[in-house]
Amino acid sequence: xxxxxxxxxxxxxxxxxxxxxxxxxxxxxxxxxxxxxxxxxxxxxxxxxxxxxxxxxxxxxxxxxxxxxxxxxxxxxxxxxxxxxxxxxxxxxxxxxxxxxxxxxxxxxxxxxxxxxxxxxxxxxxxxxxxxxxxxxxxxxxxxxxxxxxxxxxxxxxxxxxxxxxxxxxxxxxxxxxxxxxxxxxxxxxxxxxxxxxxxxxxxxxxxxxxxxxxxxxxxxxxxxxxxxxxxxxxxxxxxxxxxxxxxxxxxxxxxxxxxxxxxxxxxxxxxxxxxxxxxxxxxxxxxxxxxxxxxxxxxxxxxxxxxxxxxxxxxxxxxxxxxxxxxxxxxxxxxxxxxxxxxxxxxxxxxxxxxxxxxxxxxxxxxxxxxxxxxxxxxxxxxxxxxxxxxxxxxxxxxxxxxxxxxxxxxxxxxxxxxxxxxxxxxxxxxxxxxxx
Numbered sequence: 411x412x413x414x415x416x417x418x419x420x421x422x423x424x425x426x427x428x429x430x431x432x433x434x435x436x437x438x439x440x441x442x443x444x445x446x447x448x449x450x451x452x453x454x455x456x457x458x459x460x461x462x463x464x465x466x467x468x469x470x471x472x473x474x475x476x477x478x479x480x481x482x483x484x485x486x487x488x489x490x491x492x493x494x495x496x497x498x499x500x501x502x503x504x505x506x507x508x509x510x511x512x513x514x515x516x517x518x519x520x521x522x523x524x525x526x527x528x529x530x531x532x533x534x535x536x537x538x539x540x541x542x543x544x545x546x547x548x549x550x551x552x553x554x555x556x557x558x559x560x561x562x563x564x565x566x567x568x569x570x571x572x573x574x575x576x577x578x579x580x581x582x583x584x585x586x587x588x589x590x591x592x593x594x595x596x597x598x599x600x601x602x603x604x605x606x607x608x609x610x611x612x613x614x615x616x617x618x619x620x621x622x623x624x625x626x627x628x629x630x631x632x633x634x635x636x637x638x639x640x641x642x643x644x645x646x647x648x649x650x651x652x653x654x655x656x657x658x659x660x661x662x663x664x665x666x667x668x669x670x671x672x673x674x675x676x677x678x679x680x681x682x683x684x685x686x687x688x689x690x691x692x693x694x695x696x697x698x699x700x701x702x703x704x705x706x707x708x709x710x711x712x713x714x715x716x717x718x719x720x721x722x723x724x725x726x727x728x729x730x731x732x733x734x735x736x737x738x739x740x741x742x743x744x745x746x747x748x749x750x751x752x753x754x755x756x757x758x759x760x761x762x763x764x765x766x767x768x769x770x771x772x773x774x775x776x777x778x779x780x781x782x783x784x785x786x787x788x789x790x791x792x793x794x795x796x797x798x799x800x801x802x803x804x805x806x807x808x809x810x811x812x813x814x815x816x817x818x819x820x821x822x823x824x825x826x827x828x829x830x831x832x833x834x835x836x837x838x839x840x841x842x843x844x845x846x847x848x
Contacts, residue, residue: 413699414438416452416472417463420725420758420777421684425461427754428691433699442768443757443776458482459703462660465541468680469495473660483659484702486680490651490658493678497539497577500678507650509643510674512579512667523560526578527553533581536560542569547618549581582667582674587631588624588686589664591644592701594710595657598648600640601714602693603631604686605814610732612809619732620774623810625722625785626689635673639666643675659706688756688777689721722788722811723779724796725758729803731773736803738763739770743799752781752788753795770801785815 412434415425423444426435430446438455440447452460453475460476462468462485471488486493493500498516505511513530516539517523527534534556538546546569548559556578563569563576590601604626610616643664651658663679663686682691691698695715704711728735740763747755756779759772778796782788789811796806 411458413459414455414457415461420756421687422463423756424688424691429699432697442762443760465494482706484706485660486658490656491680494680507646514579516577518575520561530580535579537577538569539575584668587666589639591662594705594708595659597710601690603628621685622807623724624685624689625811685723688723688779692721693717720785720788722792723777724792724810725774726776726806728770735773737770739801741768741801746798747795752791754779789815
């Protein structure tokens, strides 16, 4: 089987990397760092399966056009991709499906939006209704700042037409979680949960980005929590889509907040998360191409097979990201990283420079990804590799997965201590019993 991956970033590199274990892969348009990249449009390529990575071509109906030409496609049509293309429509689907989410309202009038903000206790969340590459969200405790953001978005100054309608939500409290599920239109199976770091700076400071790093698994997201997410969110959403006549074949990505009342949906994406894909996909064993092909055919077969261990990815960014990134800088150190155990570098924004050298070509440039026996080892390997790569103005967060690795290590230490205490108690009991028998 030949698979065509559509897209040009780190997510698509990760897809190609995993799918190529069992099949031939071509990537369009790809980038200079992704093997098998071609410039041929997907409609002009022959392949047994097309896997569409980014949201924009999905919203624009690429999956529909390919299916109309008789192609098998893993990715929803434009009707299903509205989950990501319109946050207002997504919220309406959630309401009809009975899926827990934040209190919300959609507005194209600043005065009405201001009145709704006044009814909320804060913090306040202001989102563009349309696509904004993961950057169209403001979370603030200041109502004045929220109102100013609404006016800027509605005027088209910040995100053009994508922001001329806004969705305002009450702020929720709790850790976030990403759950990606493979759908065939009727059946759905979850992949392991991951956690993304959206803010540009350590300690979740600074503006939102497309994602600065991720890790998988998430220690507190055990089978019971995953079952709850499937039962309360993903399965009802898929059922509501079917009720609306949407045959959703692809990834349904739930961005969740783990609140005191239980998990609530913050957003849905209609594709693999980026950078969540870079930590979830490497943990899948077996024939991933076959899994996606069966979903595309409407006959999802089997369950995803998971490798033991953990995966961490650290996103290396250009100077100026997430604002106006500088491009064209020479990338050094990739040769050194290539030989490191457990490390893979996925190219998110690279291009060929003078003499064929790789240079920075976007804001998020490289995803330094590492596998390990646990989160602590995966994290250590990822940061050791990141330290070997350089270009002028490079920056990245230094705390990706830090809390989770520390928590896991503490849990392991506590378990070891408990086991040691139990052993000591057993030894003492044996000694006591032995004395009584004398």
